[in-house]
Amino acid sequence: MRDSYMLDDPEFIRWQAGHRYDADDRASWWRSWLDVVAETTARGVAMRRLRVVSEPVHDYIRYEFDGTFTNVAAGEEVRWLPRSQARGLLLPVLDGWVFDSETVILHHFSGDGQWTGPRMEVRHDPELARRYTEAYETAWERAIPHAEYQPA
Known part of the structure; x- marks a missing residue:
C-alpha cells in the first residue's frame, strides 16, 4: 500500500549500491520466509501479495519489483496495481494480511515507512476480515500479474 518502507533497510541500501539477486544462484537469495511460502503453498494454500503503487514508481518499489521473482519462485502469486487504475476502489489505510x-x-508504519507502535497487530474480527477481503478481491481483479507488469 505504501510507496516506500524502511529506507534504512540494509538490503535496500545494498540494492541502491547495485547489488542484484542472481536468479540462477538460489542459495544466495533463499531465506526463511520463502521456506514458509513454499511449505504453505505445497499444502494447497494460496498465498497472494498485492502491491498498490504510484507511478512513476519510487526506487523502493523498483527494489521490491527486482526481488519479487524470489516470492514467485517460492509459490506466491503477486500482482501490481498502479494507483491510476484504482479509481473507485475503497482500500484499507493500513497494510494487512488476511x-x-x-x-x-x-501493519503500523510512520509517514516515512518505519515501523511504529505495535509493528504488527493481530485482530480476530470477522467483520474486519470480511471488509479487508472484499477490498482485496476487488483490487486483485484489476491488478496486473507480476510477469506482465513493468514499472513506469
Missing part, C-alpha cells in the same frame, strides 16, 4: 475468515494482521 489469514482466514476472522484473522487479520495489521
